[in-house]
Amino acid sequence: MGSGSSSGGDFDIGMSAMAFHPSKLEVKAGTTVVWKNTGMRRHSVTAYEDGIPDDADYFASGGYDTEQAARDAWTQGKGAVDQGRTYEHTFTVPGNYAYFCIPHEKAGMSGVVVVTEK
Numbered sequence: 001m002g003s004g005s006s007s008g009g010d011f012d013i014g015m016s017a018m019a020f021h022p023s024k025l026e027v028k029a030g031t032t033v034v035w036k037n038t039g040m041r042r043h044s045v046t047a048y049e050d051g052i053p054d055d056a057d058y059f060a061s062g063g064y065d066t067e068q069a070a071r072d073a074w075t076q077g078k079g080a081v082d083q084g085r086t087y088e089h090t091f092t093v094p095g096n097y098a099y100f101c102i103p104h105e106k107a108g109m110s111g112v113v114v115v116t117e118k
Ligand SMILES: [Cu+2]
Pocket: 017, 018, 019, 041, 042, 043, 044, 101, 102, 103, 104, 109
């Protein structure tokens, strides 16, 4: 559970129709961030491979190792965070992590997690 929760609930970042809330979250290294699909649609949490620190682990809902694998899986209906479900990732390397939702990328559904030193 992240320390930067603005929800006061059991998650850090919510997902509405076409946006992450908040779209920018700052946490300390070692924090586990929890996303929750608080909307009605199927979303993904997919890191931009070029948008994370070089030495950080790639992350994507569905557990894919690369952005392309996540995109390919989505076309087969895989990797979604369904309504009411959560996805979490623990950030260990400080830096900026840009991510997006595959089906709503063109609609601007993206966000960033800023990880600071402990
Ligand atoms: Cu979405």
